[in-house]
Amino acid sequence: RYLPFCKLPGRVMGIRLLRFTSVVIIVLLLVAGALTALLPNIKDDKMPNLRREPKPQSQSASDSFTLIMQTYNRTDLLLKLLNHYQAIPQLHKVIVVWNNIGEKIPEEMWNSLGPHPVPVVFKVQTVNRMRNRLQNFPELETKAVLMMDDDTLISAHDLAFAFSVWQQFPEQIVGFVPRKHISTPSGVYSYGSFELQNPGFGNGDQYSMVLIGAAFFHSGYLEDFQRQPEAVYALIDETQNCDDIAMNFLVAKHTGKPSGVFVKPVDIRNLEKDTNSGYSGMWHRAEHLLQRSYCVNKLVNIYDGMPLKYSNIMISQFGFPNYANHKNKM
């Protein structure tokens, strides 16, 4: 039947209105849904967190460094330190050398607590060896390596400054822990620190090594390390010690200069005491220092000479933390 418009206003209008209203409501819901998706997520820490896709590596390989941290039986410290180190400016990537043989890496937990500022790679090891950290990891893309012990906390300021110093001395180990060897009349060498007699070149003390457990060095040296005499690996494996002394020998031989440049840290802390594992580092072993003297002498045999050279250069950051730390009463 013909239903003229004027006769069916109520019913026709009703249906059209219904359709119109439905459309409007649906459109509004869609808009609302879109807006919700764009809203910031409010987290417990009250910081606005704009959720975004993890970006590809934005730091260029020449202006950033890779942190290599070996860990054994101190996962609580490792995770505490990773929270700090993952945020250091100019960090490209973290490589965790997992010496906890047979134990699962905390990757699931790590990922569940993401996102993280940089990629962290857990390298599972098959044998618990000190020299595992000195492999030439394929994941390493930067020229610079920062090697840290898993119980050492050093401030971001110190690391940023030391990295800038390394960029001026890229051939050398630039770090925070200086040590030295001394020669004795018998020709036997001894290893130690400030407590040992000065080598006797003028005033003051000298150092001839910078330990790699808190230092920057060129990634090329990891490559070089793979080409050392077998006896070096045997020595490190026998002592589970001295990999750092071996690296200093390698660098000194390569450069003909002092192997390291010492940067005086403003804030460096050893967190050993804070671990729940009850495990304390290798350096507490009674024979630790004697072993290191032993290593120096063995390495001199292996390399047929003493390549280490002395330095007395101590570098600090001008005007930091104290803006006039260089003022003198003139």
Next chain:
Amino acid sequence: RYLPFCKLPGRVMGIRLLRFTSVVIIVLLLVAGALTALLPNIKDDKMPNLRREPKPQSQSASDSFTLIMQTYNRTDLLLKLLNHYQAIPQLHKVIVVWNNIGEKIPEEMWNSLGPHPVPVVFKVQTVNRMRNRLQNFPELETKAVLMMDDDTLISAHDLAFAFSVWQQFPEQIVGFVPRKHISTPSGVYSYGSFELQNPGFGNGDQYSMVLIGAAFFHSGYLEDFQRQPEAVYALIDETQNCDDIAMNFLVAKHTGKPSGVFVKPVDIRNLEKDTNSGYSGMWHRAEHLLQRSYCVNKLVNIYDGMPLKYSNIMISQFGFPNYANHKNKM
């Protein structure tokens, strides 16, 4: 007559004995005389002084430095400082740039108080100019120059250390007084020290100049200085200031690096107050700092750009004076 031996014992024996005794006595006297000539001369200061001929220069030109000290109206300070500086190890020679126009050099007095450890040359000037000290003196034989103001006393330890640092950075001015320039939004530069705002490259402060009034630098730069645009000499003469800023521009342009390396002095003193002359240095003039900002801007015009670069490297001597000045509570 034949005098048998047995018959003349008394007289013959007598003559032979006399001859023999005479010979013995003469020999003894000669020996005694020789011994006397070899004995040390005891002087009033109770130190044995083995008088010897002044030796020719025993320091090689590459392992020693020449002190250049310009002096005006402070001869009492000059002589006090010379007594100290003439004894610095590795010093080859002293060149005193005598800006006391028309006044006799104290050469007679100097010689009468000899011997001196090294030669001291007094270079008489005809005009009292700040830049007189930047001539390429023919007496200069060493690669290294130590330039000191005539009112600055710095310890031998500091100088020995800074010289060893210069040998590691021979292209740069290695010294004890850091300064900086800053850029302002208008493009006009300002000169100053720690009191000026940091240039803003990360934490802490930066320096872009090391003043030559207490520094080591390569003698080649004195040669280079003779080949600068006339406008540079005009500027220094007009202000009687800024020769050191000009040198920093020269070195920065030449190396493309920061012009200086700052070594933190342990003991540096200004002896200005101690002079009898009542003369106090140019830096007390009211316009001194403003002049130096003026010079920075003029030099940027002359050299068509700002070559100065910033550094925040501060070098100290490891383990001196405090044998554990690098210890950290770990």
